[in-house]
Amino acid sequence: MKDELPAPEFDAARYVRPTQKWICGNAAEGKVCRIGPDARGHCRADFECSPRRGIPSKDESPDRYYCTRQPEVCDAGPLPDGTCSCSIPKCQPTRSLRSQRILVTVFVVALTAGVLLLLLGGDARHSFVNPGALSIQHSGATFAQAREKLGLSGSQTQQECAACHKPAEAGFQRWAGAAFGANPGPFDFKRLASAGAPETSPIDAACMRCHDQYRFHQPNVDREISCSVCHQEHHGHKPMKAPDGRNCAACHANEAVMEAAFQFGKDMPPENFDYRPSLGRVQFKPPRPTRGYTKVFHSFADHPEFQVRTNGLKDPDTLKFNHQRHFAEDIPPLNGGAKLECASCHQPDAAGAYHLKISYQQHCQACHSLQFDLENPKLLIPHGSSEAVRSFLQSLPTQYADYGARVKGITAKGELEEFVRQSLGAIRGQILAGENPEDKVFFSAQGWGARMAEDRPGTQRPLFNGCVKCHEVKPAAYAAAPAITAPVIPDRWQIRASFNHVRHNQIDCAKCHEAARSRETSDIILPSKIVCAECHSPRGGVTHDCSLCHGYHTRTRTTPDSLEILRKAAAPPDN
Ligand code: HEC
Ligand code: HEC
Ligand code: HEC
């Protein structure tokens, strides 16, 4: 685009490329873009201009980008990373008048030939009207199976086309009829030239017969756009091209569309937007902002800051944990002798994309064991159910007898009884100091026992603690055990986007997570968008296409509202 900037006196409204085959889809509104479609009718629009860096000798700052459009420099100006802030929504190029005339001629000739072929019969007629080979996905055996389920009639080739083009089922005559009955019709040049972004059509309804789960984006989108904007067919016998994220800007950069969505969605119950399947994972679900997610932006450069940051969201979990404290000097090395590091507690899952769940046994017990008797350190209070803890404490004599036999190897009955008597006496006197054992084990925030520094010089071990050290513990009603509020540690924090740690394993964890400075569980230590944009930007050189981080289809949820819209928009006319 850089090399093709027109002269300043250029009048864009008159630029209709009369001799070219395709003209810009926005031509009728006088909003043609400068670059125009390519020879095969694909829209090439991206941004209004290519900003350039300033030249110091001209009183401009060398670090800023300047708009290159003369004389109508836009108000917003280029974004800090040099992307133009005026992206151009892709259009659906239309044929130029000249090309349409040619088509009509070809069409009449083709119709004549078609009638001939019809008379001759046979399936050759389908390849005759076929504008390009179908993708691998829509021509293989899997497709044939799916097609059979639809129970289409007609010859095999007829069925091949009829899977998407309903009229083909009835043969070429009906199809031609459908073309003439279409709205706008084939000779309705004026309206054809002014057609805007394609809305849903009967072909889309056909797509949905097989791809039922790929209907919708958000429940408050008041006008769905055609599948073919993002997934294009007839472009050759190869895999379909991945959707271009720039199509997202058709709505996300359009203030009117987003405002309409806000108006449409503002009275919808919030559950309509809660469509993501949990797949057994704990999802962190932030409250829905007042205006939903309808901010207007053009690319990742002016993409909104993430909600955890803008809304200062807090983790409501009741587990007590202080990251910073666990990196202090006095924290003992773990079993192998290594200092605590992120990976001591956060082990990557099989794919390396996210991390496995934290567990008390694997990640805390080594230091915070539920010992309570220093003399018999292997006697542990069971972790988990408070009922189990309570029965353990109520059966202490049996527990000691068992411990004596199992761990100490005492076999003589008298000796075992003596061991139990002595141990119980010792803990009553020294450890419980007259307290009720239950109160101590559940509620004592004061540690007891001894810091075991001898075996690991220079380090300290946490004292034994009550459950309340790590948990919210509520006194129980009469005769029941105290209630521990079970911790809820989310497995996914940013459910509206995907992430993958493997692709980022060359980067220090601390670049994205300021864990070493976080003292409270309630902190959500996730990075700002600015960190991502260091790489995911034109300057950083890594792709920043919307579909790198986001999906489009909601898959599972079909709200009554959106179903209704779709039914209206895509109801196949009877042809
Ligand atoms: C997987 C679905 C699918 C199948 C199968 C399919 N098409 Fe298409 N076809 C499309 C889509 C989608 C378009 C519209 C492209 C657009 O609007 O950009 C289209 C457009 C066309 C057009 C251009 C006219 C128009 O309506 O815009 C013709 C002609 C056509 N197809 C013929 C065929 C023939 C012949 C077959 C059988 C060999 C066939 N198609 C099979 C999806 C399909
Ligand atoms: C008769 C059933 C049928 C119809 C109609 C149909 N598809 Fe498909 N489509 C399939 C099948 C089956 C596959 C998977 C092929 C495979 O896995 O080899 C597929 C694959 C796809 C894929 C790629 C999935 C991937 O894994 O990469 C896209 C995108 C897609 N279809 C979109 C469409 C669109 C858009 C339409 C309408 C124009 C459409 N399909 C119409 C059956 C259909
Ligand atoms: C037809 C218009 C339209 C198109 C096209 C569109 N969006 Fe959206 N999108 C919306 C609307 C409206 C909302 C606001 C939903 C709300 O208020 O929660 C939204 C919200 C979102 C959200 C945040 C809400 C959530 O729960 O995920 C993401 C992420 C998103 N879109 C990504 C995309 C991507 C990626 C594309 C391109 C592949 C895209 N959108 C294309 C209309 C659109």
Ligand code: HEC
């Ligand atoms: C002793 C175990 C332990 C170590 C070591 C540890 N974490 Fe955590 N981490 C936790 C626990 C427990 C949670 C859940 C409680 C919470 O939210 O604070 C957590 C939560 C997190 C979360 C989720 C988001 C959040 O704010 O809750 C991130 C991100 C995280 N840790 C990063 C790190 C990084 C980076 C390191 C290394 C610098 C690290 N952690 C070291 C135990 C640990």
Ligand code: HEC
């Ligand atoms: C490029 C930035 C980046 C780097 C580097 C990074 N993370 Fe993350 N991390 C994220 C983002 C973004 C999320 C939020 C993903 C989600 O849960 O939706 C996350 C989530 C997490 C979570 C909570 C979700 C989960 O995976 O269980 C933990 C724990 C975590 N990171 C630990 C680490 C550790 C340990 C390292 C270093 C080995 C690390 N991260 C490196 C960006 C990063």
Ligand code: HEC
């Ligand atoms: C390598 C040993 C080690 C591991 C593993 C460990 N801690 Fe700690 N933790 C300590 C030490 C030492 C202290 C400081 C002494 C104390 O408070 O008793 C401490 C303190 C704490 C405190 C009190 C923090 C404060 O701000 O006073 C909590 C709560 C805690 N740890 C929870 C956990 C949880 C939950 C886990 C497992 C996810 C865990 N710790 C894993 C050694 C460890």
Ligand code: HEC
């Ligand atoms: C050093 C911190 C620590 C101490 C002390 C502690 N817990 Fe936990 N507890 C955890 C962590 C971390 C989890 C979450 C991970 C897990 O389930 O293993 C947890 C989970 C739980 C759960 C929920 C289990 C589930 O399946 O949802 C219960 C119940 C529980 N603890 C009870 C207790 C009781 C009773 C005590 C006292 C006898 C206690 N905890 C002492 C750290 C601790």
Ligand code: HEC
């Ligand atoms: C590098 C990854 C990345 C790229 C590229 C990206 N996003 Fe996002 N986006 C995110 C993350 C992370 C969030 C926060 C998700 C959450 O909080 O659950 C987000 C949030 C959003 C939201 C909700 C915004 C709000 O108001 O809170 C929308 C809408 C959205 N993205 C759409 C898009 C569109 C459209 C594009 C392409 C122009 C895009 N995103 C590109 C990562 C990305």
Ligand code: HEC
């Ligand atoms: C130091 C550079 C760097 C930073 C910082 C960075 N990324 Fe990336 N990211 C990459 C590279 C390189 C890839 C691989 C790109 C590819 O495969 O084309 C990638 C890939 C991704 C992917 C695709 C993962 C997949 O499944 O293939 C997502 C999503 C993503 N990044 C999100 C983020 C988010 C969100 C942030 C900020 C929290 C971030 N990145 C920060 C370099 C970075």
Ligand code: HEC
């Ligand atoms: C605004 C662009 C957009 C529109 C419109 C759109 N899609 Fe998609 N589609 C995407 C993106 C992006 C993905 C990949 C991410 C995902 O799975 O959500 C996708 C994925 C798919 C897949 C699965 C491909 C795979 O790799 O798994 C199918 C099938 C599909 N779409 C069918 C449809 C059908 C049918 C329609 C029309 C009802 C449609 N799409 C409309 C953007 C779009």
